[in-house]
């Protein structure tokens with residue numbers, strides 16, 4: 025048995041350092057690396073399950089081709105010849121943009137970006153832009169600060185107060201959760217604002233339940249109270265910001281009573297929050313769910329503005345921590361992806377991809393290649409996505425397992441897991457350490473790395489020279505921009521992780537990356553793009569105020585939060601007992617609809633329906649909430665995205681997954697039928 029340092033490759037806030045045991049050529053156990061400066065030996069069950077994900081007999085092991093509706097094993101040579109011939113033919117006949125590349129972030133690793141190099145060298149294809157996950161929040165922070173950067177995780181020790189706003193750290197960001205527990209023990213005041221009384225709320229001094237989609241308005245209410253009590257930071261506002269007068273003018277048009285009524289947060293709580301923000305330093309940790317609404321970007325901008333007027337920007341112990349984009353920007357990704365090679369390209373939004381595929385002309389989409397993703401469960405409006413995939417002549421999916429998306433493919437190519445290839449790992453969400461992951465075991469059957477697949481296809485298509493590098497050379501290329509920091513391939517290999525030199529306290533020099541160089545309450549970047557750039561009191565698209573008729577038929581708000589034990593759709597098939605769709609509802613809905621724990625029920629709206637088993641959330645949940653965890657594969661009940669909308673958020677081409685009204689009723693269990 026041997027033990028090796030490695031990294032979690034899952035799309036997660038924490039990017040944990042691993043200690044991996046290998047026995048008889050198999051990964052036998054995964055633990056946390058106790059010497060990792062942030063993750064310190066603690067990892068979650070989803071990370072541990074990467075051992076099962078690697079060893080499972082259900083792994084795809086051979087290239088598959090669908091013939092008469094059935095998958096048949098074929099050789100790599102046949103698969104690569106046929107796929108490269110099709111790429112060549114479609115490009116010649118219809119242009120290279122008749123090929124669509126669908127990429128997401130299911131499997132991390134710097135070299136996973138080489139798919140972009142392949143498609144750029146191919147001449148450019150139809151690409152997906154925007155983000156299901158965090159697009160509107162990222163753009164919101166770019167408008168306000170000029171970028172979306174977080175404080176170092178170590179800085180939390182300097183916070184007098186911590187507000188966790190819509191981030192269930194206990195489930196999705198476990199090392200922040202540990203820090204919150206420690207901070208509370210040190211005497212830091214901890215407040216959680218969330219529509220659900222979740223595990224993070226349980227450790228807080230106070231949990232404030234809010235009506236979903238109204239977080240921006242709550243921030244506006246807190247600001248209004250701060251201004252009434254003269255708690256704002258006049259110096260920051262006067263010297264380091266522009267557009268404050270627009271905010272004051274807007275706040276004068278609404279009463280605190282109205283804000284309290286709309287957000288369903290009491291005036292007492294709003295006033296108390298204003299005092300906490302005025303009692304610096306107060307840090308805010310924002311979650312991703314609250315920007316998945318039609319008004320999502322505006323929501324994040326209000327919370328940024330609250331951090332700014334309260335003087336909690338650029339100071340130790342403060343911050344509006346949403347993402348940490350400075351991490352990803354440290355790497356030489358364009359050396360890897362060669363954007364200058366792209367001659368043509370077309371862009372569809374991630375959200376509206378199904379509609380765009382179905383209606384594309386000049387050229388129509390003839391071929392799709394899916395990497396690092398499972399759009400059939402993750403992209404909103406599953407039924408429409410399915411129709412779109414069926415409409416394309418040739419679909420190729422590269423994956424480790426037969427996902428819902430792979431089931432629809434014409435060719436499925438088996439790829440490697442994190443332990444079967446060498447790469448480096450980072451996350452632009454939380455901490456600023458880069459991890460090294462060596463190749464530890466051989467892949468099963470004939471599974472090959474994504475890089476090998478691109479290299480072989482590139483050779484067949486005449487640009488093999490652009491892929492003629494060793495893995496070591498590729499990693500060195502990606503790390504080139506870090507040489508001056510002393511971060512090299514050799515050192516990463518030696519130490520297992522290294523600290524990137526990024527800002528620990530973003531904006532501490534008050535030099536913002538906005539066009540004015542100041543914090544922008546009214547965004548010049550937004551104005552340049554045709555928006556008015558001001559904050560507003562915008563609302564979700566599906567609500568009793570914006571669409572009363574819809575709300576009459578569909579009175580409940582659906583949330584689709586990240587599952588506890590699966591990384592999105594990736595782990596459900598590895599559960600010891602068969603997963604079921606769990607429909608979590610408030611006590612009020614249970615009483616009104618006469619539903620009990622364990623009842624079988626159907627949730628539906630105009631886009632689709634999904635059935636599952638009732639679980640009643642007894643305490644502290646907003647009265648109109650239904651939650652169904654995202655990512656459930658079709659064979660276990662299907663993805664909740666059958667219900668969600670493909671509309672875009674107000675900026676950043678983000679999703680509106682939580683902006684979703686539904687109805688619910690008891691149903692006959694398919695088991696009893």
Ligand code: SF4
Nearest residue numbers: 032036039040068071
């Ligand atoms: S899923 Fe996240 S928390 Fe869990 S081991 Fe991986 S990086 Fe760590």
